Amino acid sequence: MKLAGWGRYPVIDAQLHTPRSEEALRDQVLHERSVIARGNGRAYGDSAINASATLHTKHLNRLIAFDPATGQVVAEAGVLLADLIEAFLPQGWFPLVTPGTKFVSIGGAIAADVHGKNHHIDGSFRSCVDWIDVMGADGKIERCSPVQNPALFDHTLGGMGLTGIILRACLRLRPVESGWIRQTTVTAPDLQAAMAAFEAAQDATYSVAWIDCLAQGAQLGRSLVMLGEHAKRTDLRAARRARPFEIQRRRKRTIPFDFPAVALNRYSVRAFNALYYQAGKRSRGEQIVDWDSYFYPLDAILDWNRIYGGKGFAQFQCVIPLAQAQDGLSALLREIAEAGSASFLAVLKRLGPQDSAFSFPMEGYTLALDFPVTATTLALLERLDEITLRHGGRFYLAKDSRMRADTLRAADPRVEAFCRSRVEMGAAPRFQSAQAERLGL
Amino acid sequence: MSKAPVLILGARSDIARAVAHKFADLGHPIQLAARNADRLQADKTDIELRYRVPVTLHEFDVLATEGHAEFVGALPALPGVAVCAVGLMGVQAENEQDMSAAVRVMRSNFEGPASILAVLANRFEDRGSGTLVGISSVAGDRGRATNYVYGSAKAGFTAFLSGLRNRLAKQGVHVITVLPGFVATQMTEGMDLPSRLTAQPDELAEAIARAVDRKKDVIYVRAVWWLVMLIIRSIPERVFKMTRI
Numbered sequence: 078m079k080l081a082g083w084g085r086y087p088v089i090d091a092q093l094h095t096p097r098s099e100e101a102l103r104d105q106v107l108h109e110r111s112v113i114a115r116g117n118g119r120a121y122g123d124s125a126i127n128a129s130a131t132l133h134t135k136h137l138n139r140l141i142a143f144d145p146a147t148g149q150v151v152a153e154a155g156v157l158l159a160d161l162i163e164a165f166l167p168q169g170w171f172p173l174v175t176p177g178t179k180f181v182s183i184g185g186a187i188a189a190d191v192h193g194k195n196h197h198i199d200g201s202f203r204s205c206v207d208w209i210d211v212m213g214a215d216g217k218i219e220r221c222s223p224v225q226n227p228a229l230f231d232h233t234l235g236g237m238g239l240t241g242i243i244l245r246a247c248l249r250l251r252p253v254e255s256g257w258i259r260q261t262t263v264t265a266p267d268l269q270a271a272m273a274a275f276e277a278a279q280d281a282t283y284s285v286a287w288i289d290c291l292a293q294g295a296q297l298g299r300s301l302v303m304l305g306e307h308a309k310r311t312d313l314r315a316a317r318r319a320r321p322f323e324i325q326r327r328r329k330r331t332i333p334f335d336f337p338a339v340a341l342n343r344y345s346v347r348a349f350n351a352l353y354y355q356a357g358k359r360s361r362g363e364q365i366v367d368w369d370s371y372f373y374p375l376d377a378i379l380d381w382n383r384i385y386g387g388k389g390f391a392q393f394q395c396v397i398p399l400a401q402a403q404d405g406l407s408a409l410l411r412e413i414a415e416a417g418s419a420s421f422l423a424v425l426k427r428l429g430p431q432d433s434a435f436s437f438p439m440e441g442y443t444l445a446l447d448f449p450v451t452a453t454t455l456a457l458l459e460r461l462d463e464i465t466l467r468h469g470g471r472f473y474l475a476k477d478s479r480m481r482a483d484t485l486r487a488a489d490p491r492v493e494a495f496c497r498s499r500v501e502m503g504a505a506p507r508f509q510s511a512q513a514e515r516l517g518l
Numbered sequence: 519m520s521k522a523p524v525l526i527l528g529a530r531s532d533i534a535r536a537v538a539h540k541f542a543d544l545g546h547p548i549q550l551a552a553r554n555a556d557r558l559q560a561d562k563t564d565i566e567l568r569y570r571v572p573v574t575l576h577e578f579d580v581l582a583t584e585g586h587a588e589f590v591g592a593l594p595a596l597p598g599v600a601v602c603a604v605g606l607m608g609v610q611a612e613n614e615q616d617m618s619a620a621v622r623v624m625r626s627n628f629e630g631p632a633s634i635l636a637v638l639a640n641r642f643e644d645r646g647s648g649t650l651v652g653i654s655s656v657a658g659d660r661g662r663a664t665n666y667v668y669g670s671a672k673a674g675f676t677a678f679l680s681g682l683r684n685r686l687a688k689q690g691v692h693v694i695t696v697l698p699g700f701v702a703t704q705m706t707e708g709m710d711l712p713s714r715l716t717a718q719p720d721e722l723a724e725a726i727a728r729a730v731d732r733k734k735d736v737i738y739v740r741a742v743w744w745l746v747m748l749i750i751r752s753i754p755e756r757v758f759k760m761t762r763i
Contacts, residue, residue: 097704136532139564164568 083382084121086389086450091126095133103216111509114242116182121392122478123511148250154184154243167322170250173205179373184243189475190235190436194283197429201438203234205249211241214507232498235436237474240504255321257308258371264358268298275427282306286425289350293414301357324367385449392476394445395465402442405468416457420446435495437473482517522598523547532703534603536719540727542569551578580604580630586637600638601651602631607705613667620667627671632678646690649730652679653696659747694729695736699743
């Protein structure tokens with residue numbers, strides 16, 4: 078069948094299997110030429126597609142154990158963060174690290190070693206993982222943790238599923254007093270102000286900025302920096318305090334059809350950005366918002382990936398090291414603004430230090446954008462790659478759908494060692510994705 | 519007030535699993551019944567952790583009809599709702615040549631489900647309350663060359679449910695016939711099904727819970743199936759026998 082990632086580009090004709098048991102999964106690992114696991118299909122590009130055998134883990138999604146004293150949960154890889162929140166938030170526990178959608182599987186979160194708005198404080202998803210069970214090319218299951226099989230653990234986190242099939246994991250959740258977030262919005266008229274706001278907010282648990290990519294000149298990089306803290310029970314008004322974990326369920330909206338490709342253009346996005354920025358200015362100061370609206374604004378619109386039209390869209394996310402961040406980001410933003418390409422979603426975030434085998438984050442600033450797939454935007458993305466390389470940055474593979482192998486190698490000196498480890502542990506060439514093939518991993 | 523338990527017969531299927539999750543989410547204790555019930559331990563734990571309702575496992579063989587009364591007697595509590603999700607599609611070509619295979623399909627889709635629901639119906643009637651849900655099939659609406667063995671058994675089951683509903687309507691016991699149409703499950707995996715006509719198991723579970731709540735009699739999960747089957751049923755036999763639907 079035709080398979081694609083969340084960006085709906087590229088579309089690949091692939092064999093999809095949905096094993097219902099470990100035995101069925103093992104059978105496919107042993108007998109297919111090469112395989113890749115697929116969680117909930119939230120990677121944007123071709124990370125979780127293998128033409129010969131893509132193994133969907135949606136049926137391997139059972140919760141196995143939970144310790145209400147410590148917030149430690151053991152679950153099969155197909156369990157979604159949304160499932161964890163639904164089951165455990167009412168008991169006062171929330172994921173320690175969450176990306177911008179709750180519809181990612183645990184397996185996918187580990188494979189991409191995702192990060193959230195608290196990376197500068199809590200690090201990447203790795204921080205909440207106690208151990209992982211991984212099925213190797215020989216069908217055997219190995220448990221790995223920072224002390225047991227540490228090499229497998231290190232390479233599985235951020236390894237994009239290329240070290241084996243992630244079957245189960247033990248995670249630690251964060252204790253929270255409520256399902257509410259105290260949000261503060263800081264308006265930053267330009268990039269320098271936005272970065273200053275991040276640097277000033279190093280103690281904030283959560284920080285992220287929406288950035289207007291079409292603003293030019295003196296307004297280049299104007300942003301709304303949003304800071305957040307888990308609200309304590311005493312922060313809530315009395316009515317909510319009685320039921321601190323209950324929020325009003327948002328009505329889910331769906332995008333019923335693919336928008337025509339012209340719906341999002343520089344004019345409509347510019348108009349939206351201007352309005353959004355003004356609205357943000359007005360709502361300065363502190364607000365109390367529910368966890369779902371705060372962490373997952375886009376999840377309320379199911380299938381939002383259809384707004385870019387039938388041809389799909391490409392994400393771009395890079396991180397530029399601290400010392401070169403201002404120059405690098407300015408160059409990227411100038412290039413984007415000049416091209417006039419409409420990126421509806423543009424997110425800037427300060428990442429904290431991280432040293433890992435193949436994970437994306439490192440200390441610096443990360444910029445995430447998305448563009449409808451056209452020849453013009455694909456050419457723009459090539460230029461953004463070059464700017465990132467010039468400033469010592471690297472790229473997030475969970476977002477990538479079109480990068481060249483030599484770009485990745487130039488950006489990331491860890492590629493060689495990662496490939497070597499894959500061979501040593503017997504994971505190559507059995508575990509292979511369309512992305513790994515394209516990037517020569 | 520604690521809610522009445524929901525019994526799921528044939529608890530291993532994708533549909534059964536979705537139905538169990540749905541009723542657990544509504545706060546009902548769950549009784550999972552299937553062959554090799556001890557192998558459902560992981561599902562029991564999963565449901566208990568997710569919804570904090572008690573789950574019990576019960577050994578059940580739909581074809582061992584002589585044991586059905588005893589099975590119901592041994593349940594920790596008589597359920598408020600019983601959902602029969604037992605079914606066996608079989609392979610039509612095999613069913614045409616091998617009568618033992620055909621008989622197995624007929625017994626699994628009609629005799630067995632009818633037997634267990636009959637036992638439950640009598641107990642519900644004595645109590646004066648309860649809801650029985652039978653998952654039948656649109657395949658029972660008209661016999662077709664491609665699956666008439668399965669279809670005929672489902673036709674029998676559908677008629678049984680309709681008669682049971684008629685008998686118990688004044689006794690406080692409600693009977694729901696579910697005609698799912700295509701559902702994306704293990705049974706239909708690998709088939710090339712039209713997506714607009716194909717329901718997800720969650721969707722089916724949602725529809726069943728709603729039907730129980732609103733005391734519906736016969737439900738098609740996607741409304742379009744009502745129209746599709748109306749058309750299929752109204753083609754004259756003279757014409758129908760020449761088609762390949």
